[in-house]
Amino acid sequence: MKLRKLAVGLALTGAIGWATGGGPVFAQNEQFIPRLVYRTGPYAPDGIPFANGYVDYLDMINARDGGVNGIKITYEECETGYNNDRGVECYERLKNHPPTGASLVDPLSTGITYALISRATADKIPVVSMGYGRADASYGPVFRYVFTFPATYWAGANAIVEYIGSQVGGMDKLKGKKIALVYLNAAYGKEPIPTLKALATKYGYTFTGYAVNSPGIDQQATWLQIHQANPDYVLMWGWGVMNSTAIKDAASVGYPMDHFIGIWWSGDNPDVEPAGMAAKGYKAAEFHGVGANYPVIQDILKYVYDKGHGHGQRSGVGGPLYDRGVINAIYDMAALRTAQKKFGDKPLTGEQVRWGLENLDLTGAQIKALGGEGLVTPIHLSCEDHEGAGNVRISQWDGKAWHMITGWIVPDRTFLREMYKESALQYAKENNITPVNCAEVHASR
Amino acid sequence: MLYREVGQFRTSYAADQAIFPIRQDRFGMLALLLVAYIAVPLMANEYWLSTIFVPFFVFSLAALGLNILTGYAGQLSLGTGGFMAVGAFTAYKLATAFPGLNIVLVFVAAGIVTALVGLLFGIPSLRIKGFYLAVATLAAQFFLIWLFVKVAWFQNYSPSGVITAPPRAVFGHFFVTGPEALPAYKYWFTLTFAAVLALAAKNMVRGATGRKWMAIRDMDIAAEIIGIRPLSTKLLAFAVSSFYIGIAGALWAFIYTASVEALAFDIDRSFQILFMIIIGGLGSILGSFLGAAFIILLPIFLNNLPDQLGLHVGVALVTNLQDIIYGALIVSFLIAEPNGLAALWRIGKEKLRLWPFPH
Numbered sequence: 001m002k003l004r005k006l007a008v009g010l011a012l013t014g015a016i017g018w019a020t021g022g023g024p025v026f027a028q029n030e031q032f033i034p035r036l037v038y039r040t041g042p043y044a045p046d047g048i049p050f051a052n053g054y055v056d057y058l059d060m061i062n063a064r065d066g067g068v069n070g071i072k073i074t075y076e077e078c079e080t081g082y083n084n085d086r087g088v089e090c091y092e093r094l095k096n097h098p099p100t101g102a103s104l105v106d107p108l109s110t111g112i113t114y115a116l117i118s119r120a121t122a123d124k125i126p127v128v129s130m131g132y133g134r135a136d137a138s139y140g141p142v143f144r145y146v147f148t149f150p151a152t153y154w155a156g157a158n159a160i161v162e163y164i165g166s167q168v169g170g171m172d173k174l175k176g177k178k179i180a181l182v183y184l185n186a187a188y189g190k191e192p193i194p195t196l197k198a199l200a201t202k203y204g205y206t207f208t209g210y211a212v213n214s215p216g217i218d219q220q221a222t223w224l225q226i227h228q229a230n231p232d233y234v235l236m237w238g239w240g241v242m243n244s245t246a247i248k249d250a251a252s253v254g255y256p257m258d259h260f261i262g263i264w265w266s267g268d269n270p271d272v273e274p275a276g277m278a279a280k281g282y283k284a285a286e287f288h289g290v291g292a293n294y295p296v297i298q299d300i301l302k303y304v305y306d307k308g309h310g311h312g313q314r315s316g317v318g319g320p321l322y323d324r325g326v327i328n329a330i331y332d333m334a335a336l337r338t339a340q341k342k343f344g345d346k347p348l349t350g351e352q353v354r355w356g357l358e359n360l361d362l363t364g365a366q367i368k369a370l371g372g373e374g375l376v377t378p379i380h381l382s383c384e385d386h387e388g389a390g391n392v393r394i395s396q397w398d399g400k401a402w403h404m405i406t407g408w409i410v411p412d413r414t415f416l417r418e419m420y421k422e423s424a425l426q427y428a429k430e431n432n433i434t435p436v437n438c439a440e441v442h443a444s445r
Numbered sequence: 446m447l448y449r450e451v452g453q454f455r456t457s458y459a460a461d462q463a464i465f466p467i468r469q470d471r472f473g474m475l476a477l478l479l480v481a482y483i484a485v486p487l488m489a490n491e492y493w494l495s496t497i498f499v500p501f502f503v504f505s506l507a508a509l510g511l512n513i514l515t516g517y518a519g520q521l522s523l524g525t526g527g528f529m530a531v532g533a534f535t536a537y538k539l540a541t542a543f544p545g546l547n548i549v550l551v552f553v554a555a556g557i558v559t560a561l562v563g564l565l566f567g568i569p570s571l572r573i574k575g576f577y578l579a580v581a582t583l584a585a586q587f588f589l590i591w592l593f594v595k596v597a598w599f600q601n602y603s604p605s606g607v608i609t610a611p612p613r614a615v616f617g618h619f620f621v622t623g624p625e626a627l628p629a630y631k632y633w634f635t636l637t638f639a640a641v642l643a644l645a646a647k648n649m650v651r652g653a654t655g656r657k658w659m660a661i662r663d664m665d666i667a668a669e670i671i672g673i674r675p676l677s678t679k680l681l682a683f684a685v686s687s688f689y690i691g692i693a694g695a696l697w698a699f700i701y702t703a704s705v706e707a708l709a710f711d712i713d714r715s716f717q718i719l720f721m722i723i724i725g726g727l728g729s730i731l732g733s734f735l736g737a738a739f740i741i742l743l744p745i746f747l748n749n750l751p752d753q754l755g756l757h758v759g760v761a762l763v764t765n766l767q768d769i770i771y772g773a774l775i776v777s778f779l780i781a782e783p784n785g786l787a788a789l790w791r792i793g794k795e796k797l798r799l800w801p802f803p804h
Contacts, residue, residue: 039761048761079748079760084709085500088702089745092496114607114704122624134605185594187605187706194604211594214708423604430541430601430611431623 031068031336031347033058033075034094034102036112041081042215043240045270046321050108051077052312053325056300059311061333063303068336069345080112082240087112088119095123100347103336104128104357106328110188113146118431121145125350126357128335130328131156131264131287135191136423138387138416140358141435143424145350147357149331149388150377151287151411153237154419156263157192158411159392160285161199163261164233166406175204180231182222182238182246185211189237192263196235198419216242219249227253236262243271251278258283261394268320272397280399285392288327288377290402292318295371296326320402327376334370335360358383383438390416448797464647481636486629494628495701497745502639503696504741508721508733509646510689515719516728517650518682519662520570524582525690526714527589530707531559532691533698534599537608540699541601548613548621552638552695559691560684562589567683571676574665586715593707607706610699622699631700638696642689647730649685658682659728724778726785735786739778744771 035055038047058073067073076097078090087107095102104126107113113133120127127146129137135152137143151159164179165171181196183189193209200207208229210222216238223246226234234255238246243266250260258281262271267284292298297318305314316322339348339356348356360381367376379388391408428435448469455461465471486494507529514520536555539546566585570578593599600606612623620626621634649655657678660668669675698705717740725736747767751758782789796803 037760039759040764044761076752077760079764081764084705085702089496092492093749096491110605111607111706111708114605114609114706115702118609118624118703136604186708187607190605214711427609431609432612 028099029070029347030072030074030099031103032094032097032100033073033332034091034097034105035075035077036080036087036090036105036107036109037077038080038082038108039077040079041083043082046240046265046268047082047108048312049268049316049319049321050325050328052310052316053322053327054106054329055311055325056304056317057296057326057329057333059309060296060300060303063307063309064299068333069340071336071340071345071347073333080107080109082109082111084109084111084115088115091116091119095125100349101125103348103350103353104332106130106332108132110134110191111186114187117143117146120350123350124354126354128328128332128357130331131324132188135195136420136427138385139420139424140381140383140386141424141438142428142433143386144436145354147381147386149360149379149381149386149390151390151392152387152416152420153188153191153263154195154416155387155390155411156285156287156392157195157235158199158416159409160235160261160263160394161196161203162409162411163285163394163406165203168232171203177205177233178208178229178231179205179233179235180208180210180226180229181235182210182212182219182226184216184237184239184242185213188239188265192235192237194423195416195419198415202415212238212242212246214242215240217245219245220252223249223253223255226250226255232259234260236260236266238262238266238271243268244274247272247275247279247282251275257281258396261285264320264324267395267397267402277399279397282397283394283405284397284402286320286395286402286404287392288324289375289404290318290320290323290395294373294375296330296375297323299371300326323375327372330370330372330376331360331362331379334362334366357381358386360388383436383441385417387420448794448800450798464651478640481640482633486632491628494632497742498632499628499635499701500697501737501741502635503693503701504718504721504737505734506639506642506696507690507693507718508725508737509643509730510686510693511718512722512725512727512729512733513646513650513658513689514682514686516722516726516732517655517662518658518679518686520567520679520682521575521579522582522686523579523712523715523719524566524585524589525718526710526712527586528559528563528687528690529694529697529714530589530593530710531562531687532556532694533705533710534593534608534707535559535691536695536699537601537610538599540611540613544611548615548699551613552692552699555695556688556692559694560688563683563687563690564680567680567687570679570683583712586712590707590711605706607704608698609704613699622703624703626700635696635700638692642692643730643734646689650730654681662728720775722785724775724785726787729785729787731790732785732787735790739786743774747771 037051038044055075058075062072076094078094080087080090102125106128107116110132113129116127129148131151133148135154137146138148138152165174196207212219212222236246260282262284264286272279272282304310335356338360339352343352358381362379364378367373367378377389381388391410393404393408394406395402396405450467453468465474511525514522532555535558536551539551539554569581573581600608610622612620614620619630621630657673660673661678665675721736721740724739726732744767747770751763
């Protein structure tokens with residue numbers, strides 16, 4: 001009976017506290033970042049390093065510089081489990097956080113990005129879907145609050161096809177080749193299909209898609225099919241445990257690893273390590289550098305890990321996904337600085353941060369000053385173009401580490417812009433959005 | 446003392462057959478509706494309205510639908526997620542193909558289409574029972590999701606297979622879907638659907654239709670002997686149940702998440718709703734609401750709890766703890782009251798009638 005009373009009491013206290021919106025008091029000189037993360041569930045192996053990288057960078061900035069231009073960066077994590085409805089709940093929970101609400105949101109899930117686009121636009125909170133999300137959102141006049149830099153899946157698919165073209169001896173040699181795509185059967189995995197189909201018409205290769213249902217631990221049937229079809233190249237849009245399973249199953253049917261190319265979310269150590277030496281030769285597209293030998297990563301080790309405040313294991317620092325989390329934070333903070341130049345060094349609203357993102361011009365010199373030379377790709381965004389650079393490199397796993405085997409591959413930007421625009425205008429029509437006139441936006445500055 | 450029906454005489458058949466024959470229940474219900482319609486939108490903030498109450502009502506409707514089929518008519522179904530997807534995608538196709546069509550009509554039409562699909566998948570129930578029927582409905586679940594993923598026409602050829610609810614308004618300019626929709630409008634809209642359909646369900650299950658369903662559930666051969674036709678009764682249960690679930694699916698896609706992919710309605714969703722009615726109480730309208738509250742609100746509550754108490758623990762630990770506590774609560778509730786939360790409520794009411802002089 002006592003136990004029951006205690007339980008009821010606890011529950012009531014919690015309920016009252018929750019309902020009355022209790023909690024800590026916040027200082028006013030702070031900028032709040034909501035963190036939608038997944039540290040549990042089938043995608044946790046990939047979600048954890050990314051989440052750690054992001055918040056470790058913020059902690060480092062706060063410890064080393066006292067925040068961004070004197071504004072302390074605060075954050076709160078919310079667990080989505082890579083689940084769309086939990087993601088919406090997290091966004092709603094954190095969006096009105098004091099003092100100025102969410103500055104921007106990084107959903108780290110294409111599905112959650114889709115769910116947040118219209119909400120965040122209405123709430124005037126920018127969505128930064130760095131290297132994921134809705135590719136046609138790169139068309140700024142329609143998607144005012146969505147950013148896709150530095151590369152979309154369509155750009156990634158295009159770059160990989162160009163790489164394959166260079167491997168077979170020219171784009172004209174692609175004619176009659178067979179290219180297959182193994183993809184997670186979700187919004188994320190389906191995103192590159194229109195590009196791969198459009199390019200198939202353009203270059204004359206045959207395209208086949210193989211869907212793998214979440215979480216993707218049973219792919220033997222898929223790989224038997226691929227074995228029978230025997231495509232010249234296999235692309236992969238996989239996530240979490242699906243990646244390592246695919247590599248193991250590809251090896252078991254004897255598919256040559258150097259003809260198997262994953263997107264950047266299928267190119268981390270946990271993806272290849274379980275397959276052991278069988279994964280040797282596997283390739284992945286990347287839009288940034290990897291490793292720990294950058295001043296910014298060393299600063300994280302010095303200011304965060306040496307003081308024992310790291311969010312993860314020290315050994316995890318410098319992995320591809322960890323670095324990507326850091327890079328995401330670097331871009332976000334750069335946008336904040338850009339916005340501060342216009343609006344002043346004070347906590348900014350989502351609308352002001354959006355201006356900072358749209359006018360983000362992160363040059364090589366600035367990146368060097370931030371300690372991320374070679375790690376971070378320079379980008380230059382504008383009203384029309386929310387994607388920026390969009391260049392991609394191919395890296396290869398040698399059984400121990402990743403090595404960049406190409407220089408920067410530039411996707412066919414005119415082709416992609418046309419595709420973004422066409423698809424975005426279709427979205428605008430369905431949702432009664434009037435695209436803004438970018439000439440007027442530029443004139444008003 | 447407070448809850449006693451002494452002195453309340455029913456002098457006509459109409460009074461005797463009322464939904465709430467006891468005066469306290471009538472006033473209680475009225476007060477609840479007033480609170481739901483007026484007090485909650487006034488007091489609750491945006492977060493509560495759009496991410497707690499809206500999904501709660503949507504799932505209450507889905508649970509109500511499944512409860513009609515499983516709780517009242519005794520046909521075990523695991524196809525709930527698939528039927529929700531039918532409702533969502535039908536509503537999307539209708540809303541985009543006929544932009545002028547009133548959103549309420551879109552939802553009702555989505556419900557009707559889902560009812561027809563449910564009817565189709567209900568046919569095997571005439572021959573197979575129990576777990577075997579569950580397996581047959583499981584086929585419906587997988588087939589329907591496969592269909593919506595595979596056939597791009599259902600998504601209007603969206604490259605990623607995600608459908609986005611177009612902005613629609615009721616009564617001219619009160620937007621209930623799309624980015625401009627106010628949380629309060631969404632809330633009232635969902636609440637009205639839940640309230641009207643719950644009232645309809647209550648009337649169905651206490652009338653001839655519901656009695657037929659229960660007769661089939663309790664012993665189908667005996668029911669057949671006393672003149673109940675299994676064919677029409679079972680199929681009607683499938684149709685009505687699917688109608689409710691279809692509307693719930695459409696509400697989920699349009700009002701709550703606003704953009705949805707077919708995978709949001711996978712097998713986990715079916716199990717989630719099945720757990721709702723098991724925990725809430727099979728064969729109870731109230732149970733559907735209580736079960737939905739338990740399954741939807743408790744995890745959110747547990748997730749928010751440490752932060753509100755000022756404890757700073759990592760999100761991973763919170764989520765794992767949440768699953769542990771949630772699982773433990775389900776087990777202990779089922780041990781304490783296998784008939785669900787609705788049965789607890791019933792026992793509470795019985796005790797209240799005798800209070801303060803039990804014997």
